Amino acid sequence: MQATMTAQRVQRPFGEMLTLFEEHFKTLQLPAQPETLYGSIEYICSIGGKRVRPVLCLMANELFTELKDDAFRAGSAIELFHTFSLVHDDIMDRAPIRRGMPTIHARYGEPTAILAGDLLLIHAYGNLGSISHCCKDQIIELFSSTASGICEGQQIDMDFEAMPIWKVRYEDYLEMVILKTSILLAASLQIGAILAGASEADQHHLYEFGKYVGVAFQIQDDYLDVFGSDEKFGKQCGGDIKSNKKTFLLLKAFELASARQRRQLETLMATDHQDKVMEMTRLYEECRVGEWARNQKRYFHQLAFSHLDKMLLPASAKRPLTELADWLLAREY
Amino acid sequence: MQATMTAQRVQRPFGEMLTLFEEHFKTLQLPAQPETLYGSIEYICSIGGKRVRPVLCLMANELFTELKDDAFRAGSAIELFHTFSLVHDDIMDRAPIRRGMPTIHARYGEPTAILAGDLLLIHAYGNLGSISHCCKDQIIELFSSTASGICEGQQIDMDFEAMPIWKVRYEDYLEMVILKTSILLAASLQIGAILAGASEADQHHLYEFGKYVGVAFQIQDDYLDVFGSDEKFGKQCGGDIKSNKKTFLLLKAFELASARQRRQLETLMATDHQDKVMEMTRLYEECRVGEWARNQKRYFHQLAFSHLDKMLLPASAKRPLTELADWLLAREY
Incomplete structure (x- = not known):
């Protein structure tokens, strides 16, 4: 019976998953006030990005089961977290442009950008909290260790930038890239899989x-x-x-x-x-x-x-x- | 039987609770690397503060029951969150001194201070995650709504600072102070009480x-x-x-x-x-x-x-x- 169900299920490609995710992500309600703060969050969320990470979470989920509501909740948490890290990284890197548009700190000032990032991180955890799956604790733990790793990666990257080139070992640089870039992609997939009981x-x-x-x-x-x-x-x-x-x-x-x-x-x-x-x-x-x-x-x-x-x-x-x-x-x- | 137990239990005063909390808080393990980042966190946690919020959580807990391990976990989360908000607020306010010592951003630079704050927030959630009580979800929800409110309060405070004095209404100012200062004290007590089954x-x-x-x-x-x-x-x-x-x-x-x-x-x-x-x-x-x-x-x-x-x-x-x-x-x- 299960084999038949698996055979009948069709794994959706990226474009289709993206549409599904965007539909869900748009429904997330944020307060209206204070306008400066939530306006800046709406701004950065609306200028998009490829949404690769939440879609990976959905795809991993659908590898093993009918797509679950929890995968959308986790995907939203992942996308909010990713946006948080971009907002704070852009402040640290003094980047004026992101995805062809002014960064939050360039448009709303640095204090609001710091707060907007903080709120995105808090709402990421809020979305994780709404997961009903019995493995929620395991997911929150994986999410938190990934989040810590990404912050560490950003610090190591900054430390490397301040060092003479001959002092940076290739192996350490690779490790930094894995922290800064890779582990969120990896965790997104694993979270989708956990939610499917893989x-x-x-x-x-x-x-x-x-x-x-x-x-x-x-x-x-x-x-x-x-x-x-x-x-x-x-x-x-x-x-x-x-x-x-x-x-x-x-x-x-x-x-x-x-x-x-x-x-x-x-x-x-x-x-x-x-x-x-x-x-x-x-x-x-x-x-x-x-x-x-x-x-x-x-x-x-x-x-x-x-x-x-x-x-x-x-x-x-x-x-x-x-x-x-x-x-x-x-x-x- | 229960009445007897209540009668026998003595509610500890602030000083005693503070010692208990400090003992627990010191045992929290953070990674050693990257040293810049975790060194800055250890620095800000070690210069102390009155620890009023976690002690309120413990006191509220002991009002109704024998003091629970979960109350220490929640208290640590609350103190880490409070420290996070001070670190980021100090950046926003360009404050050079906190508790008589240089602020993180003054000592380690602003990028590290932003990351240190982020990590404190992530570890706050990590400590909440280790709570074993059945009401954990309710506690995380209260914690998150409190955290959002505090960020909103900081933004409203900044908005008020940019407005002419006659435009700021007393009621709105009071509301801002409640968000920025009061709700974390309030939530600390409530969390202690929830964990005691109040x-x-x-x-x-x-x-x-x-x-x-x-x-x-x-x-x-x-x-x-x-x-x-x-x-x-x-x-x-x-x-x-x-x-x-x-x-x-x-x-x-x-x-x-x-x-x-x-x-x-x-x-x-x-x-x-x-x-x-x-x-x-x-x-x-x-x-x-x-x-x-x-x-x-x-x-x-x-x-x-x-x-x-x-x-x-x-x-x-x-x-x-x-x-x-x-x-x-x-x-x-």
């Missing part, structure tokens, strides 16, 4: 899948900043180079560079010359970090898929997840 | 008791800034006047003032003259706001006690709470 093994494989998709995505992002075309990338290339941001590519370039090339990298980093981006890109090419990055991205992409493969489900059921990962990682080299 | 009526009376003690305390604080002596107040008097801070006294002075006095108040507020504090204090005396404030404080103090009176418990059981309120509100006029 086995611990399947929860683990989904977690690892999300984790490595996140790493591959970040490598791609760093790569495109250097080697992407402006139009396709959607933002101006070379931004990371101009600001001396520590990226996978810069760290690896230092590792692969000869003594002469290393001196050139350091000299370039100390300048604001108009040819800086071009010169740095040339050095990256000399050190073959572009090739390295393409290989690394492929490696993590495959590592992610190897975890999906280990789950005893028909390939058709996993298709929405593989398609989503392929889509996220299909941006042009 | 009746809804008793929960309500404890909540109202905490709320009105909070209002009386804020009126006293505003009063002492003007009429206190520097030594006894522990900080320099007149700070609110110098910064044109909207306080109970300033709002009431505008209400009670004649047209001539109101013009004088406005003129004084527009200056930085060295006699500003003295002149303003003289005007306050002319308008008799000092007398009004003493009466208002007494009114709210009594209103708080009227709610304790309505609880069907022996006076001896309530003594620690009445003594604590009297101590908080006994600072010299």
Whole structure:
């Protein structure tokens, strides 16, 4: 009987899940007053984003069961948390623009942005609290440890930015990226799976899948900043180079560079010359970090898929997840 | 049998409860890394504070039952939340000093202070999550609505600061103070009572008791800034006047003032003259706001006690709470 039900169920693709999630997310009621505060929250929630994390939660849920209301509650908590972290990160990074629009602190001032972030975090927990599933405690614990990890990742990132490049080890940098970028994707999937009553093994494989998709995505992002075309990338290339941001590519370039090339990298980093981006890109090419990055991205992409493969489900059921990962990682080299 | 047990139990006074709470609070384990982040949290937690809120939670708990482990968990969550709100408020208010020591943002920089606050909030929820009582959901809901209210209160306070004084209504100001100062005291008591299985009526009376003690305390604080002596107040008097801070006294002075006095108040507020504090204090005396404030404080103090009176418990059981309120509100006029 259960086999028949599984066979009849069709796993929805990203677009369809997104529509379902948006419909639910719009129904969340926030107070109207004080207008400054809740207006700023409505503003940041309305300018959107891809909603990848809550959709991952829904997809993981539908892998094992009919889609549950609790998955929407958890998905909302995840999206509110993600928005909280963007709002506070943008203050810390002094970023004026997010998703093509002014950031909250740029538009409403920093004090309101701090409070808006705080309220988003409180409402994230409020949504978790409305889950009726018996594993609610386990979910809140996973959510909290993920939330702590993301804050730690942001601090480690800031610590790295203040360190000389040769002091940052690649392994530590990778660990930071996993905290800052990957574990929320991973936890979103695991929470969806927990709410579906999935086995611990399947929860683990989904977690690892999300984790490595996140790493591959970040490598791609760093790569495109250097080697992407402006139009396709959607933002101006070379931004990371101009600001001396520590990226996978810069760290690896230092590792692969000869003594002469290393001196050139350091000299370039100390300048604001108009040819800086071009010169740095040339050095990256000399050190073959572009090739390295393409290989690394492929490696993590495959590592992610190897975890999906280990789950005893028909390939058709996993298709929405593989398609989503392929889509996220299909941006042009 | 139960009556005998109640008779045997002795409700501990503030000092004793404080020691018990500090012992528990010290055992909370935080990670060591990243050191910047957790070091800043340890710093702010170690410079203390009166721990009034968690002790209120414990006292309310012991009013009805043997002191429960869950009350310590809830008390820790409350203290972590309170610390979170101080850390973020200090950033918003650009305050360099808290409890005689540099604030987190002054010592560790603003980005770390934002993250430290975020982590304190996340760990507050973590402590709530460890409660084993069957009413945990109700407690988390009360905690979250209280947390939202406090953030709203901070925003309303900032909105008021940006408004001309005549636009701020006394009732709205009182409502803001209740959000910003009172509801956490009130909720701390109610949470302790819920964990003891107290009746809804008793929960309500404890909540109202905490709320009105909070209002009386804020009126006293505003009063002492003007009429206190520097030594006894522990900080320099007149700070609110110098910064044109909207306080109970300033709002009431505008209400009670004649047209001539109101013009004088406005003129004084527009200056930085060295006699500003003295002149303003003289005007306050002319308008008799000092007398009004003493009466208002007494009114709210009594209103708080009227709610304790309505609880069907022996006076001896309530003594620690009445003594604590009297101590908080006994600072010299």
